[in-house]
Amino acid sequence: MMPANNITLEEAADFFVSGDSFLILCHKHPDGDTLGSALALKRALIYLEKKAEILCADLPSPNNEFLFDGEDFPAFDPEDENAVPVSVDVASEELLGDLQSNFGGRIALKIDHHATSDDFAERNYTDPSAAACGEIIYDLLKLLGVPPDIFSEPLYAAISSDTGGFRYSNTTAHTHRIAAELLEAGADNAFIDHMLYESRTQSEIRALTAAYASMRYFLDGKVAVTVITNDDKKRLDLREEDLGILSSITREISGVEVGITIKQSKSDASKYKISVRSEQSFPANALCALFGGGGHSCAAGAEISASNPKIAIATVIKNFLTYSRPDTQMKYLGNTLVKTAPLLMCSLSILFAY
Secondary structure, eight states: OOOOOSSOHHHHHHHHHHOSEEEEEOOSSOOHHHHHHHHHHHHHHHHTTOEEEEEOSSOOOGGGGGGGTTSOOOBSSOSOTTSEEEEESOOSGGGGGGGHHHHTTTOSEEEEOOTTOOOOSSEEEEOTTSSSHHHHHHHHHHHTTOOGGGTHHHHHHHHHHHTTTTTSTTOOHHHHHHHHHHHHTTOOHHHHHHHHHTOOOHHHHHHHHHHHHTOEEETTTTEEEEEEOHHHHHHHTOOGGGGGGGGGGGGGSTTOSEEEEEEEOSSOTTEEEEEEEEOTTSOHHHHHHTTTOEEOSSEEEEEEEOSSHHHHHHHHHHHHHHOOOTTTSSEEETTEEEOSGGGHHHHHHHHHHO
C-alpha cells in the first residue's frame, strides 16, 4: 500500500517554524541518506535559532563518519527530553531499532521517500518520486529560507549515497539540478564521493574478502548470494559498522541481476538481515515484503529467522524462486521466463552447497 500523506511540505515547514526544540531520528544501521538528511536538517534548524540533535540506534559506518568531522556523532539518549521527535528516511517504526521502545507512537513528523513507507507518525510526508530523502529535505529547507551553504555538504552526501553516485535508475533530472545547486553552494563533491565510495578501512577490506569468498550464483549467474556469519565476524575481528559496504557489491558482477547479502545478527544468532539489490527487471522491495521488510524497487531489506546460515540462505532463495507475478504466476528475470515449480529443488541443494 502506498503511503498516504496527511501534511504538505509547506505545512511541514510551518511545523518547524512553530517549534523550538527537535530530536531528529535516523533509521538503524544508518546510511548516508538518513545521516546526511538528519545533519542538514539539524544545521538548518540551528541556523533558524532552534535546538536540534540527532539520535540513532547505531553508529555510522566508517565511510560515513566524515560527515560528522568536528560535530558530535548521533547520540543514543537525548539531552532535551521535551524536544519534539521527527524522523528522516525511516520507512517504519521497526527501523528505529533500539530507539523504538522510547519513541514508538511518539513521532510528531515523518519525512520519507520509500514507496513502502508506513504512516506511523502524527504527521506523515512521503514522496516516493524522490531519489533520496535528501531531495525532500532540500525542498523543505528552501521553503524555510535557509541558505544552501549551511547544508550543502551533508545533503550532497545524502543524495549521492542513495543514488549510488548518481548511477542508479532512481536518479532524475531533478536529482542533478539539486546536486548542481549544492555544488554551487560549496559542496566538495570530489571529497564526498571519495569518502563514500573509495575510502575503505582494513576491517572493511577483510569484510569484502569474506563476502566475495562466500559468493554463490544461481539461475545461470543471474542471482548472486553472499553471507556473513557471526563466526566470520569473530574470526576477522569485524564490527557491525564494517559490513555496511557489502550490500551493493553484487551489483558490480557482470550478468548478475539480483544480488542478496545475508548478515547474521550479533545480538540474536537466529536473526539474519537480508539486503537485496536488483536491476529494474526484478522488484527487490516485493521480495523483501514477503519477510515483512521493504524499500525501493531496486534496493530493499528485511530480517528473517533461521536456525543456521544454511537455512537462512535456503529460505531466501526459496522465496525468491516462488515469488511470482499475479498476472502470470511466473516471473521474468531479464530475458528468461522462469517457471518456479522445477526450481524449488534449488533451495534444497543450497543446504549442501555451503
